[in-house]
Amino acid sequence: MNTTITPVGGLTAAEVRDALVAATAAPSLHNSQPWRFHCTPSAIELHADTSRAMDVADPDHRELVLACGAALLNLRLAIRASGTIPDVRPFPEQSHPDLLASVRPSARRPATPVERELAAAIPRRRTNRKPFHHDPVPTELQAQLRQAAEVERGWLAVLDPPQRQVLRELSRRAHQVQVDDPDFVAEWQRWTGRAEGIREGVPARSSGPAPEPQDEFVLRDFSGGTARTRVAGKDFEPEPLICVLGSFQDSRHAQLQAGMAMQRVLLTATAHGLASSFLSQVVEVPATRRELRELIGGGLWPQIVLRIGYGSPVPATPRHPLEDVVTGELAPNHSG
Ligand SMILES: Cc1cc2nc3c(=O)[nH]c(=O)nc-3n(C[C@H](O)[C@H](O)[C@H](O)COP(=O)(O)O)c2cc1C
Numbered sequence: 001m002n003t004t005i006t007p008v009g010g011l012t013a014a015e016v017r018d019a020l021v022a023a024t025a026a027p028s029l030h031n032s033q034p035w036r037f038h039c040t041p042s043a044i045e046l047h048a049d050t051s052r053a054m055d056v057a058d059p060d061h062r063e064l065v066l067a068c069g070a071a072l073l074n075l076r077l078a079i080r081a082s083g084t085i086p087d088v089r090p091f092p093e094q095s096h097p098d099l100l101a102s103v104r105p106s107a108r109r110p111a112t113p114v115e116r117e118l119a120a121a122i123p124r125r126r127t128n129r130k131p132f133h134h135d136p137v138p139t140e141l142q143a144q145l146r147q148a149a150e151v152e153r154g155w156l157a158v159l160d161p162p163q164r165q166v167l168r169e170l171s172r173r174a175h176q177v178q179v180d181d182p183d184f185v186a187e188w189q190r191w192t193g194r195a196e197g198i199r200e201g202v203p204a205r206s207s208g209p210a211p212e213p214q215d216e217f218v219l220r221d222f223s224g225g226t227a228r229t230r231v232a233g234k235d236f237e238p239e240p241l242i243c244v245l246g247s248f249q250d251s252r253h254a255q256l257q258a259g260m261a262m263q264r265v266l267l268t269a270t271a272h273g274l275a276s277s278f279l280s281q282v283v284e285v286p287a288t289r290r291e292l293r294e295l296i297g298g299g300l301w302p303q304i305v306l307r308i309g310y311g312s313p314v315p316a317t318p319r320h321p322l323e324d325v326v327t328g329e330l331a332p333n334h335s336g
Pocket residue numbers: 025026027028029030031032063064066067125126127128129201202220277278279280281304316317
């Protein structure tokens with residue numbers, strides 16, 4: 001698809017392009033990139049691309065909406081970095097539920113230092129599946145991460161050691177449920193480069209070390225069998241910072257908002273030199289998600305589990321070219 005990017009509202013074509021590049025740098029389950037953008041003369045629309053959903057791992061498309069929320073935060077921040085206020089309308093048309101948001105550039109106002117710092121972190125944020133250094137994340141920084149979630153109306157629960165112990169068991173159970181399901185395994189293979197002729201998803205170079213029995217958490221192995229066992233004696237950090245990003249509701253709207261909160265936490269972490277990765281098995285299996293909800297007090301809907309710490313650099317994971325996700329005229333229900 002060959003799409004010419006044109007000005008939107010007061011944004012120049014170059015500013016629109018930068019904002020779209022920023023949006024597509026968002027994380028997504030198995031790097032599925034389940035979004036589409038449609039530019040009108042006055043707005044950038046964010047649509048869910050349900051043709052790229054994980055129907056087995058994410059049958060309700062909750063994680064798909066989280067990823068789109070992350071893309072929406074990036075879009076907002078990039079527009080702010082250009083000195084423009086984005087007027088965001090979530091779910092602007094009831095009859096088109098896949099139209100997740102419409103973003104209209106409105107008045108000009110210089111970005112704040114925090115907005116600039118977060119926008120600059122967008123291309124530097126990566127999922128880092130490697131062991132982190134053993135230095136703990138200082139409590140002041142943990143407070144900033146919690147505040148980042150709250151700014152976007154989310155809640156970040158930092159797990160204490162006994163809670164981590166319970167999470168560890170929940171993760172193992174969830175992982176087992178998933179690997180025992182042939183449909184899950186087939187979908188996993190399609191999106192991790194293991195199925196023949198498919199070059200989608202997470203490349204092997206982005207995987208962590210081969211899983212080992214003593215690991216505190218079962219991390220997904222994206223290596224396609226090529227992961228190297230870590231150097232003897234080198235292990236995952238002994239006191240990982242494990243956080244659960246929760247929302248107060250579990251509606252579509254709340255999930256989109258939670259995606260923005262998740263991304264603000266990740267970008268705040270990146271801006272402070274921290275690395276991060278995801279542990280999502282436990283929130284994908286309904287029974288373990290319910291138990292995790294109880295573990296964090298019963299009042300929040302767990303949306304995603306994050307591991308945060310000091311890591312070594314990892315390579316970027318590729319994205320589709322912009323032209324593949326920015327469409328011209330969209331049919332009203334293009335994404336079914
Ligand atoms: C909702 C969601 C769930 C994810 N779950 C996992 C996971 O369980 N394990 C993992 O290693 N990565 C997980 N990821 C990270 C993606 O694989 C990653 O974002 C994608 O490969 C793109 O790479 P990047 O984050 O480095 O840009 C998840 C990302 C999102 C947004």
